[in-house]
Amino acid sequence: MNEMSWIEKIRNESALSQGDAERLEQGLMDSDSLGKMVQSLPDDVPSMAWRSALNEKLLAASPRRRPSVWRWPSLIALGAAAALTSIFFLSRPPEILAPEQSMGPEAMLVAEHRESVAALEVSSVGLGMEESKSVATGHPDWNESDLEPL
């Protein structure tokens, strides 16, 4: 077979006969040393600058490094909620204390009056106002011996 036509078949990527296919296999084996020369070509070595530039691009594309589009609105919402809570609690009216708890002069007068009323209600025969008052308040000025003449 004409060499050129065989090579033309290869070049045109035409279908090969079995004989042509075997020649092709043989040709590849014969040229194996050329393949080894190509394999021996040294590897390329990229520079650190190149690698740094690549690292930056990869970092930018990395999902955890990407800035969260949801972060700022969340923070704003949290701040607004805190502000509203503070306003709510600060705007409540102050508690109104019972007069007795205020410890002012008015409270003392009221307490005195109550004691007097309580004293009158105590049915202690022979006890004067002051005496019955002290019984009512729980501060007796008497003892059992005082009752003996009765």
Next chain:
Amino acid sequence: MSYISGVSRLDSNRRLDSASEHALVDQCRRQNYEAFGKIVDAYQGRVLGFARRMTPNLEEAHDVTQEVFLRAFQAFSKFDGRSSLRTWLFRIAHNLCVDKSRRSERAPAETRIEAVNEGEEQFDISDMRWSPEAVMLDAELQQVLDSGIALMSEKLRSVLLLHDREDMGYEEIAQMLEIPIGTVKSRLFLARAHLQQHLKKYWAGDVPV
């Protein structure tokens, strides 16, 4: 780390064994930045070497290589493992290089294979110059080989680099380039024939270095 021309460079190609690579691939599917960095360490030199020989200039090769890894990182969740990681990376690299060269309309003058008379051996394998042990790939010879590779058409160049540089099998290349295995073999044969003719011219003093 070696210093060349005042620019510090990284020692490339810390190759990974299959178990390590498998573990890294799993992490990369979850877009683990650190794991992907190790894959870049293992493949950056090889991908750059491939891109450098497939594109017109070094700057484009650098851009293409970065683009390869960036796209791989972004699309890693879609990597299903049906092909090897190497095949996948080089497929991305090949496609990007082809796009680049088509845009730049690079069409090297392909060396025509001279007519061979019947009976003449196409490859002179008895010549010791072809013996890999005898041939020292000095810097000049490397340049000659690279210039010979650059003169080939893109389809021959890609098969030569993938098979002889990257040690890929015929089936793997056929799957990657979506061509029949017979076509892979034909292109490889032609690529080597072109290279042989180029080297013959160099030894005859016809190739300027």
